[in-house]
Amino acid sequence: MSNLSHSISSLNSVAMGDKNADLVLKNCNLLSVYTREIIPKTQIAIINDRIAYVGPDASHTINSKTVVIDIKDKYVSPGFADPHLHIDQFVLPSEFAKKSLLCGVTSLFSDPIDIVSVAGYKGFLEFLKLGEDLPIRIFQVVPGGLPVDAKFSNCKTLSLSQEKSAIKHPHVLGMGEVFSWTKVTLREPKTMKSLSSMLECDCIINGHTAGASEKKLNAYVSSGILSCHEPINFDQVLERLRLGMWIMIREGSIRRDLKEIIPRVLSHGTYLNRLMFCSDGLDPLDITNFGHIDHCIRESIKLGLKPIDAVTMASKNNFDYYNMGKDLGGIAPGKLADILIFDNLKSFKPNKVFVGGKLVVSNGNLVTKLKKKVISPWIKKTVKLKKFSENDFQIKSKKKQVLANTIFMQTEIITKLSSAELSPNEGLVRASLDSDVWKVATFDRTQGTNKKSVGFLENFGADIGAFASSWSFHENDLIVIGSNDTDMAIASNHILKNQGGLVVVKSGKILASMPLQFGGIVSTDSFEKVSSNFESITNSIVDSGCKFSRPHLIPLFLPFLALPSVRILAGGIVDVKKRCYIPPII
Numbered sequence: 001m002s003n004l005s006h007s008i009s010s011l012n013s014v015a016m017g018d019k020n021a022d023l024v025l026k027n028c029n030l031l032s033v034y035t036r037e038i039i040p041k042t043q044i045a046i047i048n049d050r051i052a053y054v055g056p057d058a059s060h061t062i063n064s065k066t067v068v069i070d071i072k073d074k075y076v077s078p079g080f081a082d083p084h085l086h087i088d089q090f091v092l093p094s095e096f097a098k099k100s101l102l103c104g105v106t107s108l109f110s111d112p113i114d115i116v117s118v119a120g121y122k123g124f125l126e127f128l129k130l131g132e133d134l135p136i137r138i139f140q141v142v143p144g145g146l147p148v149d150a151k152f153s154n155c156k157t158l159s160l161s162q163e164k165s166a167i168k169h170p171h172v173l174g175m176g177e178v179f180s181w182t183k184v185t186l187r188e189p190k191t192m193k194s195l196s197s198m199l200e201c202d203c204i205i206n207g208h209t210a211g212a213s214e215k216k217l218n219a220y221v222s223s224g225i226l227s228c229h230e231p232i233n234f235d236q237v238l239e240r241l242r243l244g245m246w247i248m249i250r251e252g253s254i255r256r257d258l259k260e261i262i263p264r265v266l267s268h269g270t271y272l273n274r275l276m277f278c279s280d281g282l283d284p285l286d287i288t289n290f291g292h293i294d295h296c297i298r299e300s301i302k303l304g305l306k307p308i309d310a311v312t313m314a315s316k317n318n319f320d321y322y323n324m325g326k327d328l329g330g331i332a333p334g335k336l337a338d339i340l341i342f343d344n345l346k347s348f349k350p351n352k353v354f355v356g357g358k359l360v361v362s363n364g365n366l367v368t369k370l371k372k373k374v375i376s377p378w379i380k381k382t383v384k385l386k387k388f389s390e391n392d393f394q395i396k397s398k399k400k401q402v403l404a405n406t407i408f409m410q411t412e413i414i415t416k417l418s419s420a421e422l423s424p425n426e427g428l429v430r431a432s433l434d435s436d437v438w439k440v441a442t443f444d445r446t447q448g449t450n451k452k453s454v455g456f457l458e459n460f461g462a463d464i465g466a467f468a469s470s471w472s473f474h475e476n477d478l479i480v481i482g483s484n485d486t487d488m489a490i491a492s493n494h495i496l497k498n499q500g501g502l503v504v505v506k507s508g509k510i511l512a513s514m515p516l517q518f519g520g521i522v523s524t525d526s527f528e529k530v531s532s533n534f535e536s537i538t539n540s541i542v543d544s545g546c547k548f549s550r551p552h553l554i555p556l557f558l559p560f561l562a563l564p565s566v567r568i569l570a571g572g573i574v575d576v577k578k579r580c581y582i583p584p585i586i
C-alpha cells in the first residue's frame, strides 16, 4: 500500500487541474459512505493508485492521456472488506483472492492462526509471503489465542519477541482474536505482556468474547481489545457496543448470525457505525454457492437494511476500526482507488472491480494475472510420523466386557462425555458399527514427539472404514475416526504419503482424498480442484449415512479446547471443564 504522504503533491495537482488524471470515471451513481446517500452524475478522477477528485465535473483533470470510462449511471461503491477471516485454510491466498475479488472484496484481514499452530514463526513468515503482491489487499495479525490451554496443547505459537518482530512487518496490523478470554480475565502473564506490547505500538487487538459478560467483559475490554465477532444474538451485540466495542457480525462457514442480529439492530435503531460483516473463514463450496461479503449485503438488505447502510458496514466501518480511514473505506480525495461498479443494488455482484486504480475484474471476470508463489519445500513436510500398521490403533483388554468413555457427537462441533459397553474380541476392544461406536485416534504430526492417544467416539453414523485429517483447531494432530483398524492404518498412511489432507477409506479403498500439502492444512492445488475434492470428501461420508452434513468439522473441532465438554488431543482424552485427562476404558 502506497503512503499518502508520498502522493499529496500529485493528488493536489490533479484536483486543481494542474496535472492530468490517469483515469476518470464519469456518470457514476456514487454510494457515499460518508453521508449515506447516492449521488448521481458524479465524476471520479484517479492518479496512480489514489483518488484525486470526486465531484460533478472532472473535465479539468482530463487530457489526451487520460482514460475516461462512462459508467452510464451504474452504481459505484468502495471495495468491500472482510475484517476477520482465516485464509490459511483449504486454498492458497492467491486462489482465494480469485473468488473473493469476484465478490467485490478488495481487502482481507487475515488471522493466520492455523499455520502458526503448525509451524510457528517460520510458518507465519512463509504465509506472509503468499499474501504479498496480489491484486487484493491482505493485512495480517499475529495469532492472539495460542495455546488455549498449555497443560494439554502441543501446538506452536509465537514468543513475545517474535510477536514484537512480526508487528514491524508493514502488512501486520496487530493481534488476532484473543479467544481464550479467561487468560485475560485471569491476567495470565504472557497474555498481559502481549497485550501491553501491542498497545505500546498502537496496534489493533481483535477479540473473541463468546460466553463473557458483565465484569469479565469489562475486564477484557479494558485490556484494549475492542472488537468481537462472536455475538450470536442482539443482546450480546448491544452489551458489547455499550462497552465501546466494534462488532463483526459473522456470516461464514462456521456460523451464520445475520438473520438473528440484523432485524433486532433495525427494530432497536442501533447505531450502525461500529458494525461490520465478517466471514471468519469460508470453505470452497460456501464461497462459490453463497459468495463472500456481497452475500452479507444481499442478505442484510433482504432483512430490511438499506443498501447504503449495508455497503457502509462492508467498507468504511472496517477501515475506521483498523485506523485506516485516511487510506481506505470510501470514495473520496486521497483514498486508495478500490472501487466497485454494480449494474443494480440487488445482486451486488460487481461488474467491474478496481484495486488501487487498476482494473482487476471486468464483466464479472478476473482480468488480472496472479503471480505463482514459490513455496519453501520444508512447509510441505509437516507430517512427522512413521508408517502405520493396525497395531497403532489397538486398545487391549483381557476382560469379556468393558465400559468405554466415549466422545458423543451432538453436532459436528458440540460433544458430551458418554459411555458404551463393548465386548473385547481376542484381547482387543474394537469399534462397533452396529452401536455406532467408533475408534478415534490422534497422533502428534507437527512436533514429532510420538505422542498419541486412542479412544472412542459415538454418533457418527457413516458407513465407512475410516476418515482421517491432518487439519484441526489448533493442534493439527493427525486425527483418524474409524470403524476398523485396517482402514484406519490405510487412511493414515495416505495422509503420510501426501504430507497432509483429508481422506475417506472403506474396505481398503480410498473413496475420496483432498491433499493439503502446505503445512498439512492448505492445498497447493487450484481452487477448482480443491473444491471438487472437498465435495467428494463430504459426499462420500454424508451419502453413506453420516448424521451430520459437514463431517470435515468433526476432526477440525475434536481437539478444540475452547469448547466443552470432552476433546481428544495427542496427549489424551480431555475433560475440558475438570481440566484432566480421562482414560479410554473406565
Ligand SMILES: [Fe+2]
Pocket (backbone or CB within 6 Å): 084, 085, 086, 111, 177, 280
Ligand atoms: Fe476466527
